[in-house]
Amino acid sequence: MRDLREASGLPIALNTQKNRLVLGAGLTKVTPAVRYLKEMREVLVSKDTSSPRELYYMYRGLRKIKDETAIRGNKLRYDVTIIRHERLGPEFMKTAGHYHPGCFGELYEVLSGEGWCLLQKKNSRNFRIIEDVILVKARAGDKIVIPPYYGHILINIGKECLVTSNWVSGEFASEYELYKKSGGAAYFVLEDKLGERFEVNAYYQSVPRIRVAKPARKIAKFGLKAGEPMYPLLYKDVQKLDFLNNPLKYDYRDVFVFL
C-alpha cells in the first residue's frame, strides 16, 4: 500500500498489488474505468501484443463529497489515472492519447512513479501534419501544464506503476479518434538495451524533431509549484485553475524547461 495523501491532498492510497486506489472517508465512490489492451491495438507499434489485458485505470470525477458544488460551480473535474508498468511489446506502457475539443488545457501532477508526457500539436487543416512535439519528462511531485491545442499521451517509463492526477475543465469530453486513426502518437517510445528509442509513426506526413523538456519546478505565471498537492487549489486558489476553462488568456512560455 502506498499512501498518496501528501502527494495528492486527498485521503487516497495505492494498492500496489491490485493497481487500484483505496478511497478514504468522505470521498465519493468512484469506480475506475479500465482501459483494455483490445481497445488500444490501433495505437500500438506491435499490434499482436497479448499482455497484459488491463493497461490503466481512470478514476474520473474523484472528489470529496462536500466539494461537489464547488467543483461543478467552477466547471472542473479531478481525475486520477493509474498506469501499469508492464511493456506493450517493445513499447513502454502508455495511454491511448487524445486531443481536447477547441483549446481547453489541462493540469497534470505526478503522484507516484516516473512518467513522460508526449505532446503534439497538429496543423489546423491536416491532422497528419504535426507542427510541434514536446516530450516532458516528469517525476513525482512535478506538474505538467498542457498548453492549448496540444494532444497528449502519458508513458510509464518506470519499473512500477505511474499514478497521475489531473484537473481539467468539466465542460468537454476528450477526442480519441485522431490518435486512433493515426495509429498512435507522432512517435512510439520503445525500450531497447540502451534505454529508450524513438520511432516516428509513419502514418503522419510530417513530424518535427522532439523537443525534450522537464516541467518547470516553479511556474510563476500560473502560481504553481512542484511538490504542492493540487487538489487543495480548489479551496483558496481556484483562480489558478482558470486557465483550464479560459486557456487563451494565458502565456505558456514558462511552463517547461527545455533540455
Ligand SMILES: [Fe+2]
Ligand atoms: Fe487531456
